[in-house]
Amino acid sequence: MSENRPPTLIIDGSPPTWRSYRRELRAFHEVLRMLIRRDLIVRFRQTYFGLAWLLFKPLMLMAVMSFAFGFLAGFEKSHATPYPLIIFCGVIPWYFFSNSVPDSMNSLLGHMHIIQKTYFPRAIIPIAAVAVDAIEFAIAWLLFALGCIWFGYLPGWQIVFFPLFCLQLLVLCTTIGLWLSVANVQFRDIGNLIPFMLTTGFFLTPVGYTLMRIPEQWQLVYALNPLVGIIEGLRWSLLNGMEGFPLVPVILSLATTLASGLIAVHHFLAVESDLVDLA
Amino acid sequence: MNDIVIDIANLSKRYSLSHQHRPDSLKAWLRAMMRPGGIKLGDQSTEEEFWALKDVNLQVREGECLALIGKNGSGKSTVLKVLARVIPPTSGRVRVRGRVASLLEVGTGFHPELTGRENIFLNGAMLGCREREIRRRFDAMVEFSGVERFLDTPVKHYSSGMYVRLAYAVAAHVDTDILIIDEVLAVGDAEFQKKCQNHLRTALAAGTSAIVVSHSIPTIKTLSSHVAWLREGRLYEAGPIDSDILQRYAAC
Numbered sequence: 001m002s003e004n005r006p007p008t009l010i011i012d013g014s015p016p017t018w019r020s021y022r023r024e025l026r027a028f029h030e031v032l033r034m035l036i037r038r039d040l041i042v043r044f045r046q047t048y049f050g051l052a053w054l055l056f057k058p059l060m061l062m063a064v065m066s067f068a069f070g071f072l073a074g075f076e077k078s079h080a081t082p083y084p085l086i087i088f089c090g091v092i093p094w095y096f097f098s099n100s101v102p103d104s105m106n107s108l109l110g111h112m113h114i115i116q117k118t119y120f121p122r123a124i125i126p127i128a129a130v131a132v133d134a135i136e137f138a139i140a141w142l143l144f145a146l147g148c149i150w151f152g153y154l155p156g157w158q159i160v161f162f163p164l165f166c167l168q169l170l171v172l173c174t175t176i177g178l179w180l181s182v183a184n185v186q187f188r189d190i191g192n193l194i195p196f197m198l199t200t201g202f203f204l205t206p207v208g209y210t211l212m213r214i215p216e217q218w219q220l221v222y223a224l225n226p227l228v229g230i231i232e233g234l235r236w237s238l239l240n241g242m243e244g245f246p247l248v249p250v251i252l253s254l255a256t257t258l259a260s261g262l263i264a265v266h267h268f269l270a271v272e273s274d275l276v277d278l279a
Numbered sequence: 280m281n282d283i284v285i286d287i288a289n290l291s292k293r294y295s296l297s298h299q300h301r302p303d304s305l306k307a308w309l310r311a312m313m314r315p316g317g318i319k320l321g322d323q324s325t326e327e328e329f330w331a332l333k334d335v336n337l338q339v340r341e342g343e344c345l346a347l348i349g350k351n352g353s354g355k356s357t358v359l360k361v362l363a364r365v366i367p368p369t370s371g372r373v374r375v376r377g378r379v380a381s382l383l384e385v386g387t388g389f390h391p392e393l394t395g396r397e398n399i400f401l402n403g404a405m406l407g408c409r410e411r412e413i414r415r416r417f418d419a420m421v422e423f424s425g426v427e428r429f430l431d432t433p434v435k436h437y438s439s440g441m442y443v444r445l446a447y448a449v450a451a452h453v454d455t456d457i458l459i460i461d462e463v464l465a466v467g468d469a470e471f472q473k474k475c476q477n478h479l480r481t482a483l484a485a486g487t488s489a490i491v492v493s494h495s496i497p498t499i500k501t502l503s504s505h506v507a508w509l510r511e512g513r514l515y516e517a518g519p520i521d522s523d524i525l526q527r528y529a530a531c
Contacts (some may be wrong), residue, residue, distance in 0.1 A: 009375040013367035030404040038401055042392045046431075117387040118405050119364035273367040276360075277294075 015270050021121060028120040035128035040135070051276075058095065058140035062147075065091045069208035081239045082151040088144050089235045090207035093169050096137035097227060098198050104129040104177025105184050105194055112279055122272050125182040130174050137166075144238075144273050156240040165233040170224055172257045179264035182271050186278050211246060221247065226260070229253020282376070284457055285322070285339040285362065289371035292332040292357050292512075331357045332512045339457075339505075344489040346499040346520075348528055349509035355492045357463050358509070359383060362490065377456025377488075380406045385466055386446030391435035395426055398434055399449050406453045416452040423474070424448035443467055449490045451478050458482070458489040465495065476501060496529060 006027075016024070044050045053091045066084040104126035108115065111125050148155065184190040206213075214222050223230060229249035235242050271278065322383070332354045339345045347355040360366045362373060363381035388405045389398045399420060403413040410484050415419075421427055424445040426437070434442055443466040456481075465472065479502060484488060493499050499506065506524050507517040 006378060009379075010372055011361060011364060011368065011375065012372035013369065028407070029406075030410055034404045038393060038397070041397065042390060045392055098484055114388050114405070116365060117363075117383045118381055120405060120407070235467045273364070276366050 013273065015273060018265075018269070021123075021269060023259060024121045025123065028124060031120045032124045032128055032131070035124065036131050036135075039128065039132045043132075052138055054139050055143070058092065058136060058143055061095055062088055062091060062140075062143065065208065081242070082153060085144070085147060085151060085239060086210065086235060087208060088147060089238055090205070090209075090231050092137065092140045092144060092219060093209045093227065093234060094202065094205060095137060095140065095230055096133055096169065097173055098202070099135040099136070100130045100173040100177060101180065101198060103133055104173070105180035105190065107177070108181040108185050108275065109188075109191075109279070111277075115279075116276050122275060123268060126177040126198045127174060129178050132169075133173075134170060141166075155238050158241055161237040162234065165230050165237060168233075168254065168257055169227075170232050171261060172230070175257075175261035175264040178268045179260070182268055182275065185275055186271070201225070201227075210235065210242075211249065212243065220252075223249040223252045224256060226253040226256040282341045283338050283374075284341050284376045285337070285345075285490060286374040287335055287337040287358070287362075287371070288373070290332055290335040290337075290358070290361065290368050290373060291330060291363065291370045292328040292354075294329045294331055294367070296327040296329055313400075330512050332361075332368075335509070335512075335514045337514065337517065339488050339490055341488055342483060342486050343490060343505055344483050344503045345505045345507060346503035347490065347492045347507050348494075348499065348525075349507060349515075352511075353509040354512040355509055356383075356461055357512075358492065359459050359492055362459050375457065378454070379409060379457045379459060380450065380453045380455040380511070381457070381459040382450045385443055385450055389434060389442070389446060392433050394433055395430045395437070395445055398445070402446065402449045403453065406450065407455070408453050412454050420445075420448045420452045423478070424449060429484055440467055440471075444471055447471075447475060451482075453473065456487060458487060458491075460489060462492055462494070465493075465498075467515040493523045496525060 040051070044053055049056065060086070066087050069083075069087050107126045107129040108122065115122060115125075180190055180194065185273060204222070204225055211219065211222075211228065211232050229246065229251070230253055232242075233250050233253070234245040236245055325402075335354070335358065337345065338356075347358060349355050355367070359381070360383065361368050362375070362379070363383055365381075365383070386402060388402050390401065393401065397418065400410060400413055404410070421430060424447070425439075426441050426445050429437065429441065435444070437445070447466055466475070476498070479489070483502070483504075489502075489503065491499075503519065503520050505520075506520055508515040508524055508528055516527075518524050
């Protein structure tokens with residue numbers, strides 16, 4: 001007998017509650033750590049540069065983006081803030097979002113062979129997929145700090161709100177990932193639809209431009225995209241307030257993040273135990 | 280101390296052959312969104328039912344090893360999958376006391392690009408083992424598997440024998456109260472199989488309980504204390520291993 005016997009487990013097909021699921025996640029947290037480690041190892045094994053790719057990828061992306069938007073498109077040269085920094089504040093969160101959404105969406109289907117053979121809370125799989133991309137996201141901000149030094153730029157007091165916007169983005173990516181990962185098991189259509197939506201979404205998100213470019217009467221509808229509030233909030237927090245606090249987009253973004261998050265978690269818990277039969 | 284560790288009560292599992300999903304407003308909404316005009320497709324009620332399990336009642340006590348026997352499609356694996364929490368039951372319930380390690384396959388989660396060492400930790404975690412415990416039993420696992428020399432080689436370069444030996448070694452050393460085993464005893468060569476059986480017998484003697492599916496009558500005879508015969512999803516007969524169930528099963 002093992003020394004620490006868990007409480008009696010009842011298997012009756014009823015969906016887990018929030019509380020019981022949190023307990024399970026805690027009990028299996030090492031699976032999460034192992035999956036993240038596995039993904040990092042596998043992604044960079046047999047590459048010459050190894051983990052340095054975590055640095056190269058955002059670096060290349062930022063170089064291309066500042067060239068494309070700053071030099072070719074010639075947007076907003078009038079800003080007092082160095083233009084590449086404005087772009088980076090949009091590119092870094094977008095890059096994280098647009099990687100983590102397909103990664104988590106495909107995660108459950110890609111792990112079906114495991115799901116069919118053993119139990120651990122299935123949420124761990126999409127969460128691990130998002131976490132691996134979040135590591136790249138964090139490293140990209142280190143590059144942003146280097147960019148600030150390069151341009152001799154110092155963020156203001158607003159920077160204390162920076163972690164909050166990052167947290168919101170993390171919550172958004174994770175819950176969307178949970179939702180899409182189960183939806184993709186049930187309806188493989190999702191896997192075809194989402195890449196297209198991401199391509200469209202890039203233009204509907206202030207990545208290479210700022211909210212100010214959107215006509216006044218459309219800004220409210222535009223800000224229903226939760227990324228608008230997050231990106232504009234990040235710009236406000238890191239770039240000395242930009243043109244004032246984007247109150248309406250931030251509130252709308254919080255509301256849409258919360259609403260979609262609750263729906264996503266609820267839906268995930270409702271179908272989690274059925275995944276093998278649904279696939 | 281003959282405590283009941285697995286209590287299966289009126290367990291049933293239904294499949295619908297028309298591959299229809301359970302009605303659910305969100306799913307219906309999603310489906311409608313995905314397939315415009317296709318909402319009516321899901322409403323067809325001409326589905327055919329298939330009961331993979333019907334009102335199965337079984338109990339396993341501490342230190343017992345219950346073998347499930349029956350033809351292909353009789354529901355043996357379905358019982359194990361419900362116990363392993365891979366699929367939910369349609370009705371009925373199972374009460375499980377203790378930690379469960381499910382070996383529906385050996386090497387679940389093994390990744391070909393990872394080394395033997397890395398896979399031991401990944402697989403161990405999936406079997407519900409803490410890293411600390413795996414570290415403590417690491418040497419025993421490696422010795423049992425006999426792949427010391429290749430520990431830091433990606434398992435994609437392993438022979439299939441080495442692969443299953445390592446995988447079984449992890450499973451065998453996981454600290455658990457209840458083992459759920461589906462035909463995985465038939466891995467490796469005769470010598471290794473004997474090693475596995477001996478190991479399992481030792482665990483059973485130490486108080487671990489097990490529920491196994493096997494088509495090998497000799498294996499069942501050497502390991503099990505009880506046997507349950509399933510037929511078309513129903514429990515046909517159950518009893519101790521020395522009753523005549525096995526003879527009659529072999530005869531039919």
